[in-house]
Every structure is written in C-alpha cells, then in structure tokens.
Amino acid sequence: MADHLIEVRNLSVDFHTAQGTVHAVRNVSWHLDKGETLAILGESGSGKSVSASAIMNLIDMPPGEITSGKVLFDGRDLLEMSSSERRKINGSRIAMIFQDPLSHLNPVYTVGWQIAEIMTAHGMPAEKARTRTLELMKRVKIPDAENKIDSYPHQFSGGQRQRLMIAMALALKPDILIADEPTTALDVTVQAQVLSLLEELQEETGMGMLLITHDLGVVAEAADRVVVMNSGEIVETGTANEVYHTPKHPYTKKLISAVPGTGKMTDPLATGIEPILQINGLTKHFGGFVAVDDASLTVLPGETVAIVGESGSGKSTLAKTLLRLEDASSGSALYLGRDLVTMPSDELFALRRDIQMVFQDPTQSLNPRMSVFQIISEAFEIHPDILPKPQWKNRVRELLELVGLEASHMHRHPHQFSGGQRQRIAIARALAMEPKLIICDEAVSALDVSIQAQVIDLLVKLQEELDVSYLFIAHDLPLVRDFAHRVVVMQGGKIVEQGPVAQIFDDPQEDYTKGLMAAGLSPDPEIQADRRRARAELLETTI
Amino acid sequence: MEMAEQKTAIVADAPHPVAQTLRMLWRDKFALAAAVFLLIVLLSALFGPALLEGVATKTNLRGRNAPPFDFSQPWYLWLGGDALGRPLLARIIVAAQNTMAVAVGAVLCSLAIGTTLGMIAGYTSRMASQVIMRLADVIMSFPSLLLAVIVLYMLPPSVFNLIIVLAITRIPVYLRTSRAEVLEVRERMFVQAAKVMGASSGRIIFRHLLPVILPTLVTIATLDFALVVLVESALSFLGIGIQPPEITWGLMVSQGRAYLTTAWWLSFWPGLAIILTTLSLNLLANWLRTALDPVQRWRLEIAVKKNG
Numbered sequence: 001m002a003d004h005l006i007e008v009r010n011l012s013v014d015f016h017t018a019q020g021t022v023h024a025v026r027n028v029s030w031h032l033d034k035g036e037t038l039a040i041l042g043e044s045g046s047g048k049s050v051s052a053s054a055i056m057n058l059i060d061m062p063p064g065e066i067t068s069g070k071v072l073f074d075g076r077d078l079l080e081m082s083s084s085e086r087r088k089i090n091g092s093r094i095a096m097i098f099q100d101p102l103s104h105l106n107p108v109y110t111v112g113w114q115i116a117e118i119m120t121a122h123g124m125p126a127e128k129a130r131t132r133t134l135e136l137m138k139r140v141k142i143p144d145a146e147n148k149i150d151s152y153p154h155q156f157s158g159g160q161r162q163r164l165m166i167a168m169a170l171a172l173k174p175d176i177l178i179a180d181e182p183t184t185a186l187d188v189t190v191q192a193q194v195l196s197l198l199e200e201l202q203e204e205t206g207m208g209m210l211l212i213t214h215d216l217g218v219v220a221e222a223a224d225r226v227v228v229m230n231s232g233e234i235v236e237t238g239t240a241n242e243v244y245h246t247p248k249h250p251y252t253k254k255l256i257s258a259v260p261g262t263g264k265m266t267d268p269l270a271t272g273i274e275p276i277l278q279i280n281g282l283t284k285h286f287g288g289f290v291a292v293d294d295a296s297l298t299v300l301p302g303e304t305v306a307i308v309g310e311s312g313s314g315k316s317t318l319a320k321t322l323l324r325l326e327d328a329s330s331g332s333a334l335y336l337g338r339d340l341v342t343m344p345s346d347e348l349f350a351l352r353r354d355i356q357m358v359f360q361d362p363t364q365s366l367n368p369r370m371s372v373f374q375i376i377s378e379a380f381e382i383h384p385d386i387l388p389k390p391q392w393k394n395r396v397r398e399l400l401e402l403v404g405l406e407a408s409h410m411h412r413h414p415h416q417f418s419g420g421q422r423q424r425i426a427i428a429r430a431l432a433m434e435p436k437l438i439i440c441d442e443a444v445s446a447l448d449v450s451i452q453a454q455v456i457d458l459l460v461k462l463q464e465e466l467d468v469s470y471l472f473i474a475h476d477l478p479l480v481r482d483f484a485h486r487v488v489v490m491q492g493g494k495i496v497e498q499g500p501v502a503q504i505f506d507d508p509q510e511d512y513t514k515g516l517m518a519a520g521l522s523p524d525p526e527i528q529a530d531r532r533r534a535r536a537e538l539l540e541t542t543i
Numbered sequence: 544m545e546m547a548e549q550k551t552a553i554v555a556d557a558p559h560p561v562a563q564t565l566r567m568l569w570r571d572k573f574a575l576a577a578a579v580f581l582l583i584v585l586l587s588a589l590f591g592p593a594l595l596e597g598v599a600t601k602t603n604l605r606g607r608n609a610p611p612f613d614f615s616q617p618w619y620l621w622l623g624g625d626a627l628g629r630p631l632l633a634r635i636i637v638a639a640q641n642t643m644a645v646a647v648g649a650v651l652c653s654l655a656i657g658t659t660l661g662m663i664a665g666y667t668s669r670m671a672s673q674v675i676m677r678l679a680d681v682i683m684s685f686p687s688l689l690l691a692v693i694v695l696y697m698l699p700p701s702v703f704n705l706i707i708v709l710a711i712t713r714i715p716v717y718l719r720t721s722r723a724e725v726l727e728v729r730e731r732m733f734v735q736a737a738k739v740m741g742a743s744s745g746r747i748i749f750r751h752l753l754p755v756i757l758p759t760l761v762t763i764a765t766l767d768f769a770l771v772v773l774v775e776s777a778l779s780f781l782g783i784g785i786q787p788p789e790i791t792w793g794l795m796v797s798q799g800r801a802y803l804t805t806a807w808w809l810s811f812w813p814g815l816a817i818i819l820t821t822l823s824l825n826l827l828a829n830w831l832r833t834a835l836d837p838v839q840r841w842r843l844e845i846a847v848k849k850n851g
Binding site: 323325348349352353355356357359360361364365366367368369370371378379381382383413415426429433 | 731732733735736737738739740741742743746750751754755835836837838
C-alpha cells in the first residue's frame, strides 16, 4: 500500500448540531503522491477543509463524528492510531499552514523562539534549533534574518508572517504540507511571491502539498491535480488543465464561468456630462503619516469608477473621508458643486441620503440584534421626509424584491442569511435612502466567487434601473475589469494611474499597474504557466 | 448557514410575543424555577409586612432560639425562632421588603447612572471621557465602607440614604465596563453604517450600542445584587444602616452570628434567602440574555419544537 504518500478513502464526517446532523463530507476519497500538489477547490461550506482536519486530528469530537473511512499514511490508518502517536506525526511529518498567520503566531514570543520551539518540542537541542531557525528564515527569504530572528510577530508584514508560518511548518522537513487558504488574506503581489516560494520549496524537498482553496487562480498557479468539492461531495477530479478546459460536472462549469475577468469590458461613458462627484487634491494625514496624498478624480452620473490598490494604499481612507467618517486634512470633494469636506453638519445630514455606502463584511455591517425590516426601515426613521410610516412595510418589501430576496424575509435576523444574502440586505439598506452615489468598500471581497458574480450582476442591474453611480473600491483586478467604466489605481496613498477600463487593462502605463496585472492569477493553468515563465525571465533579466 | 435557514423556515412566523416568551421560559426549567422563586420574593416584599408585621415582631422568650422543623408549632415557627423567640420564617418574609428596596434600588441606580456615564465617556469627546473616568477613579480609590460611614454619619440612616450611598460606591463597575464595551462596539461596521445614514448620536447610542452592551451589564448587576445585600448588612451591623426593629436579611445574618455555634439556623435561613435570590437572578439573567439575542434564541425555540 505504499504507492501513495497519503490516501483518504471513503471518508465521511458528520457534525451533530442542535438543528440536526450535518453531513460535512460524504464518501470522500483522494490521494497525494510525493512531490505533487493536490488542490481541493470549493466554496465556503463545501467541506473542503474537513478532510485535512481529519488528517491533522483537528475535528472536535463531539460534535464531529467520523462515520466511515480511512486515512492511510505509511500504510497505516491515522484514524486508528492513539493520540500520542498522532502527535508525533503532526508537525514533524505532516505540517500545516493557515489562512491568517497573525492569529496563529503567539504575540508575546519572538518569531525565532516560536520556530525553534517546534524543533525543541520534538527533541532538538536549543543551540542547534536556533541555527536551523536562522537557516529557515533565510530560506523563506526574510530580509535581514540575523536581526529579525528576535523580533515579534507584529513587526512583520502579512506576507512575511505567512513566510514565517511556512518556515515553521518546514522546520522538521515534513513529508506533507497542508496549506489551508494560505494566500487568501494577502495582497495579489504578495500572494504570487508566497505561492512561488511554496513551489520552490516543494521542488527542493520533494514533499507532497495539499492546497485547500476557493480560488481558481491559485489552483492554476500551483496545483498539479485538483479535487472539486460541493456540499460535502467530490464532484470532479483531474489535472488542473483538464478540469479548467474540459469541466464535466455542471457545478464545475458554473464555478469556472463565474470567475471574473473574462467578459467584455465596458465602454466609457460619453464625456461632457456634469460630474456628480469631483475630488480635487484630497489629502488625509494621520499624524505624520499621509494616508491619502493629493487624490483627484471625478465620477459621472450613472458611472462606475473602481479604485484599485493593495492594502495600505489609502483607498478605504479615501472613501471614509468622502463620507466624513474621517475629516480630510486638505483638498475638496465637490458633490454637485457643494464641497463635502467643509460642509456644515446640518447640510451634510440632508446629503447623507444621496451618498450611501456598502461595507466589506455584511456580517459586521448589519446590526445582529435588529430584524431585516428594522435595518432597512431605519433609513426612513432617520430621514422622515423619505416616506410616511404607513408605507414603510410596502417599501421594504419592494426593496427586498429589488435585490432578489423575498418579502417574507423581513422579520428574520441577519444571522439567518448566507453571506451573499446579507450583502443584498446591505444593498437594500443603502437603496432605501434613494442615493445617487453608492460607495462600495470591498463590497464583494468576502463572498464566494459565484455569489460575487451574482452580487455584481445585481449592482449592474440596479445601475441600469436607477441610474446610480458607484465608487467601487477593490483589491481584485479581474473583478473590476468586467464591471467598471473607469479604473483608478492607488499605491501608498497616491493615485498612480487612472483611465478607462480598457486602457488600464490592455495598455497600462505605470510599472506599478503592470506589476499588479502580472501578479493577478488567471484561472487558466496554461496562461498561468506562461505568466510564471515570464515572471521568471523578468527576474533573471533584472538580476 | 444554509442549514440554519432551512430550519428557521420551518419554525414559521412567531406566535404572540407573550405566549412565546412564556414558552421559552417553560423550556429552561432552571430559569422557570428562578422566575417562580423571584415572584414569591416579590410578593413577600409587597404584601409581607402588611400581613405578618405583628407575628414577626412579637417576642416569645420561652421560644428563644427555637430549633427548626418542629412541625407541631404554627407554620411560621417551622424554620425556628430567633434570640428573642420571634419566628424566623415570618421575619424573613417581612424583611424581604427592606432588603429588596435597598438592594434593587441601589443596583438599579448604579446600573442606570454608571451605564449612562460610561456611554457618554465612551462615545463623546475625549474631554468628557477624562473627567468622568477620573471621577470614577476617585470613587474607586476611596474605601467604599469609609465613604458609607461618613455619609451615613451625616445623614440619618434610612432606606433612601442607604440606597444613595450603596449606589455611589458601585457606579464605577458599570461605568468602566460600559465604557470599555462602547469603545469596542463603536468601531464595528454597523455603527459606521448608521453614521453614514446620518443617524444622530442618541440614535446610535440607544439603538445600536445599548442593546449590544446591556447583556453584559445585566449579568454584572445580578452578581452585584448579593454584594449589595452583604454590604448593607455590614453597615447595619455598624449601626449606621437599617436600624432595629426594622429588619433586613443582612441584618438577620449579622444578628445570628453570635449564636452560630449554638443556633445555626439564625443566620442560615436569611443567608439562604440571599443566596437563592442571587442565584435566581443570575439564572434568569442568563435566560434573558439568550432569549433577547436573536442569534442565540433558537436554543430555546428548538427545544420547544422537539418536545412540543
């Protein structure tokens, strides 16, 4: 039975909850060979992480229960081993890295100590462990590793922290590395670096890598084979290329067609219209730190302007300044000729109706203690001039239907909805004010790809019907491509480039924009292979 | 998530709110028992003194420290008699009024004042926050018993003054908790969403902040209840709280202390009343927290479905 490195056979896991038994995975089988990367692809709730948790003994039992199946590693069934035997395997022979490196690093110890701890825990003398730690930190390309070894986690950037997690996982030269959404929390350029580091390390050590992800781009970039999961079952397996180009199962087809960045680009609106919003030299300081530096842009009525940038580029701060959640340091933002930055608060109150915002995370932006009706009708309560009270109920019903929900959902609370539905509620709340401009701050980033596409479709439909303008803030370039009229690229608080969407995507002028384009992952494994080659060449020529 | 949705779809539209509340109370048997006990205490506090005043104060020197569980005696002597032969059960019922007045009054006052100040400190200007927090520091750094002694030395001891003194000393607990919670909750996105809609500070505080922080404060308040009862008894013991022949549970405990080795029941029964009341409040507060939280409420509703 030693032909596969690890093999999962007919695994079924149930979770017993107060609402009945949930079959998290049913009859799942897959295997991983030496030197191979297997991706498990699925949306949230598909059970893609469950089999990895079963391997690592991370399923809480109860409420979890493994009802059938085997996990064969070295010819032995992991599920039948004692917990002390499994502890020996965990960390040393099978290692795992997680999505959010900050919450998996202990803030009160230095990173060097934490990496060394893995080795000392498995019986290595402290001196030797420290030398090896330094080696590892250099290997994962932490700059100035000699000095950084005694730094604390908060002193590293997100990408560096993920590298440290990788160093930690590799400390004992595992045979298998399980990476659970390793790059989801990272910026695109950093994501590309981390993935190529993982590939390099794999080539070096010949370990098998299990990559759990929701992102077809990550699959295309890194995976040899892919397992597609949907509601607890494997719907399709094959090489990354096969699955992308000749998907067989309808679910896989749907998933691939939902990936943004392949459709037709929108033409820019005719010029010569009076802009609805005109920002001139807007600047925001936080103490000595310049978050937004001299930003100027315009938004026309009925137009979608996308602001794209990585974390820390100042795109969210710009939005907050426009809504006066933060006060601008200098500059102006003219809304139909009136300056939002200096406007007195009573005028601003009336204007709130015209400019609304949809937030990134609908779980947090809806008050968990209010019903959907209360959430939406709060707009009418705050602005009594919108609608007399007897009509509230009808209007809420209309709004819910407008965003694709049912009127009977009115009396439910936010937690009873899925992420995509919650975002629809947030959009309905914004629409209740009958706004002319909606600022969407990463409004779909927290959603699954297919849900993303639905919400974007909804936004486009609403724009056609109601002629609203969007200021769409995102870090995801392909998403913006299908949807925006114009794109504004921000970096370090400055606007580096702006123009019609076709110009930015087909003919970017600035190096930063080009880099951002190159770092984005295409869902097509062949294109991604080309890009990888191009990147490698670029690297060689620069050296 | 989808699973949860399907489930709630089955539950369908809610029946009348009162009926539903009662049904949710029926599901949680501990909370139900607590509610029944508290109802008894409440009735004792309201009607006890009017009905039993005479019985409770009548001394009977032959029945001094009469032991409990002598069922040949009239019912009010079943828990025994105190050092002057007064029936303990009757005295506990009568004392419920003063005890409840002081404890409930003090806890509610400090809860209301502390929460209000804490929310102001947490939500409005830095200046207001500084002033309020330093005020809280002053109260906290001053030994509460000393403060009580000084104030009650100047003012005549009465239920009302006792409430004021106890409330002042307990304010910082609520103030600091609510301020800390507000500082956290105000940064949440739904508060920002409300701001974007143009909601006033008052609306944000009462509609968005208060419902989120209230469960924590109510839990603290129920725990504080026992503390207030005991502090009140300490003050009464020092002779500056409630004065005999007025009685409270705390006073009864401290009066019985001298006889602990020979007649344990003098202190035990009123002590038990304090414990049970606090425990009941705690259980009921726990239930209330679940019942008021839309995310948690299904725990009580699901049970209804299964057995109903």
